[in-house]
Every structure is written in structure tokens, then in C-alpha cells.
Amino acid sequence: MNNQKQILSSKELAKLLGVSRATLWRMRQENLVPQPIQISVRLIGWERHVIDAWLKERREQLH
Incomplete structure (x- = not known):
């Protein structure tokens, strides 16, 4: 599936982040x-392309 349309x-x-759902809730x-x-x-989700861009930005901040 195209990452532009994928919902996590x-x-x-x-x-994906290697955390528990409780930790994800706290992070939110x-x-x-x-x-x-x-x-x-009653349903939320994250667009995969938004998460990919966010992770890329985080990586670049660390280097």
C-alpha cells in the first residue's frame, strides 16, 4: 500500500516506535x-507519511 494513504x-x-501503547498515550x-x-x-490513526517525515526530522536533529 502507498505510504501516502496508509493509516497506522x-x-x-x-x-514501530518500540514503545508500549501507554507510553504512546503519554507521548501524545x-x-x-x-x-x-x-x-x-472512537477510532484515531496516524498517516504513515506524516510519521515517516516526523521520524526523518527527529533523526536529522540528532545528527
Whole structure:
């Protein structure tokens, strides 16, 4: 699937980042990760291309 259209669930994003879902929740509360999009009343997700860009930016800040 094209990364432009792929939506990551909180479980998938937590796995990608190597953190627990509780840690991801805390990171969201502290605005340490991009904010998710609302997919439905009870469902959120992150656009893969947004997360990829954010990770690239983080890597560049560390070097």
C-alpha cells in the first residue's frame, strides 16, 4: 500500500516506535508525537507519511 494513504493504528505506531501503547498515550499528551487524525467517533490513526517525515526530522536533529 502507498505510504501516502496508509493509516497506522496506535498499536502499529507503538510497535514501530518500540514503545508500549501507554507510553504512546503519554507521548501524545505531551505533544511528543504528531497528533492523530479522527477516523470515526472512537477510532484515531496516524498517516504513515506524516510519521515517516516526523521520524526523518527527529533523526536529522540528532545528527
